Amino acid sequence: MTRSFRLLAGSLVIAALAPMALAQGLDPERAQSLREGHMKLMGLNIGMLGAMAKEEQPYDAEMAAAAAGNLAALGSIDQRFYWVEGSSSEDLEESRALPAIWENMDDFNSKTEALHEAAMKMEEAAGTDLASLQAAMGPLGEACGSCHEDYRKPEE
Amino acid sequence: MIRRALGAAIAIILLAGGVGWMLTSPEPLPASAVEGPPGDPERGALVFAAAGCASCHVAPETDIGEAPVLAGGMAFVSPFGTFHAPNISPSPQGVGDWSDAEIMDAVMRGVSPSGAHYYPALPYAAYAMADPQDMRDLVAHLRTLPPSSQENLPHEVPFPFSIRRGVGLWKALNLRQGWVIEDDLPEPAARGRYLAEALGHCGECHTPRGPLGGLDHAQWLGGAPNPSGDGRIPNITPGGLEWSEGEIAYYLGTGFTPEFDTAGGEMAAVVSELAKLPDEDRAAIAAYLKAVPAIEPAAE
Incomplete structure (x- = not known):
């Protein structure tokens, strides 16, 4: 499940990018919508984990492991192709990606990597038991938040 | 007649000035609020987190972590000017040489050790309602954090807000005496x-x-x-x-x-x-x- 999802996610990205030889060639609006898709897929899987963590849904080790595996796979994707110049919140109305991303790309990348690490920790925890899953939610939220703190424009 | 009117005018101005001076005078905490059992740094760590001190007092673009360095330097833009968070680490450049009472006066009354008003970018109007024991614990915790030798940046506040005495009037209107x-x-x-x-x-x-x-x-x-x-x-x-x-x-x-x-x-x-x-x-x-x-x- 995890592996096939990883392959699927990877091939989706490749399919989306195939016509573009260079990252700079990606249309900013398309890049923005691809990023949003990536975020929504992460949100979907975090939502499955979160509903169990909050005990709104009964804990199911297999489902939890699947969601966490997806999340780790999404976290592992190299995102360089869709953070193109000209797709910040200053450039596009729908974009909430602050220009600070492009000014601090190294820091931004390290925060992306921190999320990947938190997602891998979740992958270890989620299938173990409910208490482990619940404990891993905090660091995961912290990783999401530390990037959104500096680099996402607040909602209007 | 003219002389008498002039005299009255001068008296009114002096009186108004005197009342204004009294109204804007910095007022530290009463001794009863400062005295009490010594602070517990472990309890103080929770007070420190609840009060969000580190969110504003760490250096810009620094993560808070477990033992934050409260070097200051973050800028806060407001309609009255730009304020820079000061160093509040336990060092000579920070608050290391201050007494517990001086730190409590700063946090709960917005009064500096030299008796000047702080600008309300420091939310002392809210901290005024804090439990003094929590504040003693907070100070005890603050003293356990790493020191920083960072010098403070001056605030960029234009006239008339540059007259700190005027903050006294703001306090008379806004320093909280009870719950909202x-x-x-x-x-x-x-x-x-x-x-x-x-x-x-x-x-x-x-x-x-x-x-x-x-x-x-x-x-x-x-x-x-x-x-x-x-x-x-x-x-x-x-x-x-x-x-x-x-x-x-x-x-x-x-x-x-x-x-x-x-x-x-x-x-x-x-x-x-x-x-x-x-x-x-x-x-x-x-x-x-x-x-x-x-x-x-x-x-x-």
Whole structure:
């Protein structure tokens, strides 16, 4: 499940990018919508984990492991192709990606990597038991938040 | 006749000046508030997290972590000028040489060791309602944190706000003497009120301000323009926030909204500090937020 999802996610990205030889060639609006898709897929899987963590849904080790595996796979994707110049919140109305991303790309990348690490920790925890899953939610939220703190424009 | 009128005018000016001088005079805490059992640094760590000290006093673009270096330097833009958070680490450049009472006067009364007013960018109007024992614990914790030799940046505040004495008038209008939500609240909402109104100073961002920069209590927590200029700080009264108590408490501990989006902006740092508190405290804040009067979004 995890592996096939990883392959699927990877091939989706490749399919989306195939016509573009260079990252700079990606249309900013398309890049923005691809990023949003990536975020929504992460949100979907975090939502499955979160509903169990909050005990709104009964804990199911297999489902939890699947969601966490997806999340780790999404976290592992190299995102360089869709953070193109000209797709910040200053450039596009729908974009909430602050220009600070492009000014601090190294820091931004390290925060992306921190999320990947938190997602891998979740992958270890989620299938173990409910208490482990619940404990891993905090660091995961912290990783999401530390990037959104500096680099996402607040909602209007 | 003219001489008498002139004399009266001078007397009135002197009197007005005298009253003004008295009204704007910095007033430290009474000795009774400062004296008490010595502070407990472990309890103080929780007070420190609840009060969000590190969110503003770490160096710009620095993570708070477990033992933050409170070097200061972050800039806060306001309609009255730009304020720079000072070094409050235990060092000669920070507050290392200050007595406990001096630190408490700064935090709870906005009065410096030399008797000058601080600008209300430091939310002492809220901290005025803090429990003095919590403040002694906070000071004890502050003294355990790593020192920084960073020098303070001067504030960039134009005339007339550059006259610090004028802050005395602001304090006469805004330094809190009681709770904003005065009702008799049951527990845990009463504990939540303490955390939200005093230590957490939620109102500083979530409540709109009047022309003189004081919080508009009639619109308490009803949302406000973001000082950074981007969007609005949300309405978190029952009129604006439809989340359940459980959802609010979970958000304050993990940053996850009910839709599993996450906290961003300044709130991300607030959440990472509130996550250090016990579960009951976050549940208490949630209970309090359900108890405040609903501000309808139309009134924002």
